[in-house]
Amino acid sequence: MCYNRNMNPQLNELADYIKKAREAGQPDQQTRQVLLKNQWSNAEIDEAFAAIPPNVAVEKLQPQSQLQAKPQERPQQEAQQTMQYRPQPQQTIETKQPRTGGGKYFGLKLFFAILAIALIIGAGAVGYFALDFSQYLPQSSPVTESAQPTQEEQQPPLPLTLESQILAVIPDEYDAAKISVAAFSKEGKKIIYCASLKTNAAKIACFENSQKLFDGPYSFKPYWVGVSPDEARVVFLFYDSVKKQSFVFENNIEDKRYDGKITYPVFSRDSRKLMFVVLANDGKNFVVLDNKPFAEHDKILAAPEFSPDNKYILYGATDGQNISRQADLITP
Numbered sequence: 001m002c003y004n005r006n007m008n009p010q011l012n013e014l015a016d017y018i019k020k021a022r023e024a025g026q027p028d029q030q031t032r033q034v035l036l037k038n039q040w041s042n043a044e045i046d047e048a049f050a051a052i053p054p055n056v057a058v059e060k061l062q063p064q065s066q067l068q069a070k071p072q073e074r075p076q077q078e079a080q081q082t083m084q085y086r087p088q089p090q091q092t093i094e095t096k097q098p099r100t101g102g103g104k105y106f107g108l109k110l111f112f113a114i115l116a117i118a119l120i121i122g123a124g125a126v127g128y129f130a131l132d133f134s135q136y137l138p139q140s141s142p143v144t145e146s147a148q149p150t151q152e153e154q155q156p157p158l159p160l161t162l163e164s165q166i167l168a169v170i171p172d173e174y175d176a177a178k179i180s181v182a183a184f185s186k187e188g189k190k191i192i193y194c195a196s197l198k199t200n201a202a203k204i205a206c207f208e209n210s211q212k213l214f215d216g217p218y219s220f221k222p223y224w225v226g227v228s229p230d231e232a233r234v235v236f237l238f239y240d241s242v243k244k245q246s247f248v249f250e251n252n253i254e255d256k257r258y259d260g261k262i263t264y265p266v267f268s269r270d271s272r273k274l275m276f277v278v279l280a281n282d283g284k285n286f287v288v289l290d291n292k293p294f295a296e297h298d299k300i301l302a303a304p305e306f307s308p309d310n311k312y313i314l315y316g317a318t319d320g321q322n323i324s325r326q327a328d329l330i331t332p
Helices: 009-023 028-037 042-051 064-069 102-123
Strands: 174-184 191-197 204-208 211-215 222-227 234-240 245-250 253-267 274-280 285-289 292-297 312-319 322-329
Touching (some): 028 042, 174 222, 191 222
Antiparallel strands (some): 174 191, 222 234, 234 245, 245 253, 253 274, 285 292, 312 322
16 A cells, blocks of 8 residues: 655655554554664654554454454464565564553654654754655745844954964073063963063063063053954053052053052943043042043942943943942943
């Protein structure tokens, strides 16, 4: 009997095998276990079960008198056929009396089998099928055009160096054990650091890899160095312990000094802006963006960050007994 002309011929044979097993009185679950042991997948078995028309019920068994007179002629002999297209089942079909209400049980099982196939196909989980069912699946719908990416998203990611390598060799006159600050670029091919002379620890120089950027212009050392995401900017932070002032040092230029210490420095994603927090000497804290100070607070609780649209600065703060989540608007 051919159940589906478009179905794989092997699956037509499998459906015929299942039908004969039913005629022999073998429960569907036992038939399924035998097929699974012979390397048929759940998907193939489900399709074969689904291919049997609902009106194909288990055929009537022989009259009881015949069964008692000739037990050796039970339908078991007919169901013990070998499947030439798969390894022969290790377990033969055993004849059992059909369950009462078998038609309802079959219909319910068929419904769940079809539902399971629909869910599997809808989820696209067909990679593990033993046969190629791609011809039965709908073609993928075209990807809809997404929103235009921002300028930052259009920039290709920097290639990462995924191997160990020596980036710099410290000159012999400088003490490798007395490196004050260091930072790697995002790409991982650049190292910025400062080191003291072996003969005079107060004399320092700062380097990019093995190239000197500058000799220390102060009697005090930088306490932080950072490289912007685009790797074009190198920024140092200095603290003058005598005057109790801190400032940004970039391109050999000293920027505005603040009465207190600069903390939480962070670059914007486009590398154009530098933001930090000043812990002022009077006990107040405030955010600074491009040398523009924002409102003072009793204490800033967390490192500030830029909002996804780069229009706000977000951070936590306390004022008196109040804890607030600040969203400071960035104005031109």
